[in-house]
Structure formats: C-alpha cells, structure tokens
Amino acid sequence: MDCSTSKSRQPSRPYPFRILAMVVSLAAAFVLLALPVLHALGQDNIFTGTSTGAAATIRLAVADFKPLAADPQTAALKTTFDTTLYADLASAGIFDIVSKSLMPPGTPGAPSEMQLQSYSNAPASASFVAFGSLGMVGSKLIANGFLFDAKNLQYPQVLAKQYSEDPTEDSARQIAHRFADEIILRLGGGTPGIAESKIYYVKISGGGTPNVTKEIWEMDYDGANQHAITHLGTISLSPRISPDSSRLAFSSLGRNGFQIRMYSLLLGRAVNFPEVGGTNISPAWSPDGREIAYSSSRTDTPEIWISDASGNLARRITSFRGGNVSPTYNPKTGAQIAFVSGRTSVPQIYIMNSDGSAVQQMTDGGYATSPSWSPNGQVIAFAWDRKYGPGAPGGQDIYVMEAATKKWIQLTHDGGRCDFPSWSPDGRHIVYANSADGREAHTRIWTMLADGSQRRPLTGPGADMPNWSWK
C-alpha cells in the first residue's frame, strides 16, 4: 500500500525569460554539453536554452537502507531495493549522486539515527539525503523512506513515506520506483518521475531469416520485467500505448497486408478494430485518447488518416503522392501532427495542423524519419541520415529539433543505425533503437538523457521500435 499523497501534475513552470526558454527537459547542463558540439560543427543551430526551474543538478546522497531484521529474505530484497533506488535517482538526469565511496559510515534507518552534518560536510557535500529502513513485518515487506535537506538542520525532513507490499523481488523494485518518483517530484521542479513508466517495443525472433516473427513486448522503464504482450506469430510493428495506458495500438501483417490492431491491456486481449483495404501502419494516439492518426493506403497512396479510437469515422488528412507515414501528435496541444512524407522523393519530417492545414517541411535534406514529439510540445526527436544516398557514408542518428525555429542538435554519433526515438513522460529521456552493424537482428533498445548523454542499453539484441508510455 502506498501511503503517499496523490500526485498531481504541476502546471507548467514559469518561463520568466521566454526568449531563453527552450526545453524544459534540456536543463542547463544539457545545453552546456550541447554547445561545444554545435560550435564544433560550425552550426548556427544553437539552442539558446537555460535552466527552467529544475535548477542545476542537485547533489543527492542515497544511503543504503537499514535492514529491519537480519533474515536472508530481507537481505535479498534490500539489495534489489537499494540497487533500484540508486539507479532510478542516478538516471533521473537532475541529480549529482554522491559516490558510494564518499558516503559517511553507518546506515541510518530512522531520523533519530541521522547525523546530517556527516552528509552535508565534505567529502559527501550532499544537499539532500535519501535514507530509510526496509524489512519484514509479519508477512509484509515494509519500507520507511526519508528525504532530508542536509543544509536545514532545524527542520530537515522533506519527505517521509511508508510502503507495505508483499515480499517479492517485483514489489521491492516497485516501491523503490515509487520512492524515487516521490523524490524526483519534490526536487525535480515538480515534474513527476518516470520510474513507474513502461516501454512497449517490438521483439524480433529469427531476424534476418524468412521465418522472422515480431511480437509486441513490454518492459519497465529501466529494462527490467521484459515480457510478451502479443502472441500472433506474424509481424507486428509500431506499438503505441494510449495516454491512459489502457490500450495498445499497433500494426500487424495479415493476408491482406498490414492492418491496425488494437489490444486492451485491461482485458488482456485484442479488441475489434475494422480492417480496411491497403496498407495500414504507424498508429499514433491523440493526447486526449479519443483519436488515432495512422497511415492508410485504402485509397491508393499512403496518406495520413484520423479515426476515432475504435477505428470508425476515418477521414483523410493528407493528399500528397510519395507516401505519408509515422504521424505523431503534439502531446501538449493535440492540435498539430508531425509526420514523414516522401513527396520530395526522400522522406522528410513535416508538421501540420491536425486538420491537415498549414503543412510545413522541417528537415531540409537527407533521410529523416520516425518523429516523436516531446511532452512539452516544443521539440521533435527523429532519426536522420543527413548524408543519405547510394554509397554514402552517412549514419542514421537521433536528432532533436525545436518545432518553432527548426534549430536542431545531433544526439547520437557514430554508433551505427539509430531509429525510433520516443520521449519519456518527463521529457528528460529518450529511448531509441540502435543496431551497431545496421542488421535488424542486432537491434537493441537504448535510453539516454535528452541531451544525448548517459546512453545505455536496456535490452539485448532483437528489440526494436520502443514506445514510452505517457505516464
């Protein structure tokens, strides 16, 4: 049972310097990292962003929790809990975590055992300390978590939480995720953490062979708990989770080609979605969950269509030959759609109003695909091969572009083929697919901060097309 108070998404943060304000997720440190890259490229595509409230990184000490009892079960669960909590906070992108070797001795399990100065003084020099205790009470796993302000000796307590769950490895991970999210919510400028979010993706079996199958899988945001959702025995692509996490839209190969399919995560089964003619692929949810935009060639050429979430009342939005695919709504407003069009031969990123008006081309060349609009509506991440062509040495990398100015920065470099970026709910992270040698069977899912730092793989080979949940 989670005793925490209800989390509410804080209203958008103030932007005192509107000209400077750029991306909530790209905190000052990110931009500092990005600038040298842009200077090195001689580009004038510079994000003139600055810190927008999340402040510079906060120095946070994460103490191992104190065991309430000495039984072996507690020890195993505590290891899982400590590891998960530390990883969640270290990967949050807003903390400077105190190295374990600099931590003061002792394991405080309760406020009375806490010697704050030992954390606030050098070498730890922590601004905040997360600590607590974990153990079995009766048949339940109980965790008491605290967050203390190390600089406020008189009233140090920022957060006190108690969690009670069944004693399983999964519970230990989940309560660590929940406690981490509470800390991130308090210290991260009011943006909820993502430790409880999920990533949906395509699992490839037999890649590179004629018998290849692709199923839709789900995992926790940190790569744990990977498991299958579909068992269709065919090729299923482009999973897109609904904003309320209740339904999963994807595209699946049947006798008449690819069709949009809908899977209810609440019912645990596929639900009806009408089959129409032609190739129907790359669904995208509107932020209110009422509509789905997707590519359909029911009237000859692949165009962007919008239907309601049940597949009814479909209407065509684009009308350009050359192929129009991969729509993604502006999640902030729902009023705009970014998509890929091959109207000028090689695919480029375009945006338009969600009624099809005001189309504008965003990329100016190369081969640009797979747009994903950031949660704050300001930035579009996409895959771009800027030197595309037969025999060209270009690599396909992940880029982000500010929608208002078309200024862009490159996030990945020389790591092989990258594709399918998808934003985390807090806009601080991007998950994407990467294949070092370009082969599908070797594709893995990676995560990184939205400035391209802290890249690390979440899966082994054979995982593609990640889609991060909305919350």
Added chain:
Amino acid sequence: MTQSLRLQIFRIRSVRSALCLAVGLAVFTGCHKKSAPANPASLGPMATESTPAPTANLTADPLAIDLGQSVVLNWRTTNATSVAIDGIGPVNVNGTQTVSPSNSTNFHLVAKGDGGITEASVRVTVRVPVAPTVPAEAAGAAAEMGSEEAFHQNVADIFFDYDSYTLRPEGDASASKAAAYLVAHPDIRVVIGGYCDDRGSAEYNLALGENRANAAKTALVKAGVGANRIRVVSYGKEKQFCTEETDSCWQQNRRAQFSLDR
C-alpha cells in the same frame, strides 16, 4: 420394391457326441426356411430330448431409402425364447418396427432358444445426398490459372532503383509482357507484393513498398488488366529475399513480386 431375403441361418448347438457331424451337415446344407426335424430313429435316444434350434427371418421394406425416409423391419422366429435386434433392444419373437436410419445400417437379429442361438441380418441402404461436384466450367477456370512456371516465365518481378517507385525502362517492358500474358489468361488473379531493401526506416519502407506494388499494378491496369484481378500487399523491409549487405542483394530486395492469387 419389396424383396424377401433368404437369410442364412446358423445353428449352434452344444456338441455332446457323434451328433456333431450330423449337425455340421445340417448347417452346411441349411438355409431352410423350416429345418426339418431330424429323424428320431436315426438320431438315437439323446436327440429325441433336444429342442429344435430356433429359426429367424428378418426383412426390411424397402431395402433402400433416401435420407429421412423410414423403413419397416419385419421379423419372424420360431423356437425362440428371446429375440433382440442390435440398436433396438429386446423385441417380441415376431413383430414389425418402423425405423429411420441416418446411415446405411446392418440390422442384426439374435434369436435365442433352448435349442441354441440363431442370427439374421438385413442391410438397409440410405442414400445420403452428396456435395455438388465441381461444375465443368469452374474446373476449366482452375486450369486457366495456368502453371506456376508459365506464369513466372511471362510475369517477371519488377525491380526498382534505390528509394524509388518509378518503373525503369526494363520494368516497363516486363510489365507489358506480364500484361499481355494476363490479358490472354483472363482467369488468372494476381497478388503483387511490394518489397524494399533493409536500409531506411521500417515504417517509411512499408509506404515505399506499397508505392512500388501500386506502380506495378498501375502499369498492368493501363495495359488492360482488370484492376479487380490484382491484389496489392506491401511487405516493406519485413520480408527480406536476400540478407547480405551488398548492392546486388539490395537490388533483389527492391522489387514488386508477382504471385498467383489462388
């Protein structure tokens, strides 16, 4: 049609003595409607105490019916104490019964008496309607689909340039030849698969594959092939024909592939 069946009568008697030979002869020479009692003088004292074997006669009228019609079974026995028919159960020693079997059935009667057991059976044929056979013209149409070899000789895959769905000159020629064959064989239906090499992005390649297959379809339709005979499926880069990272391999993957749509 009424037909009275002479049913073979088996007599089974307990064998006690040398009588068994005589009994055997009686069996082989049997098929009498009424087996004549053996001469008591010739059979000796033992035989005079034995009861004659039962006789049984089972007929059906009619012997052949259409499904749903009924048949009257008629049986007569003598010297029997209990009579049963399989599927009906114990019955009177003589009687009739109306039955309506759903399949051709062997009705089998067993008459038991003090003198032994006698069996009789009759077969009722039920004419079940058979599924309609393939009409002559449909069989002809299947033949008109022609052989796979002839199809692929005349309807060759069309290959495309990198990131293009425009037919090349040899693609136009290939489409013309294919269209001529398809016009000459109006019963052939075709499925065109659109394929791409494994470079580029999966979702866009599905659109590209769709455009390639549609380009091939358009060429056929312009040359007089009915659009309703052509089905288009895009596989994008999901079904690689060739998996090496070479130019020739990529070229083989960038194609519109024709198959018979059976």
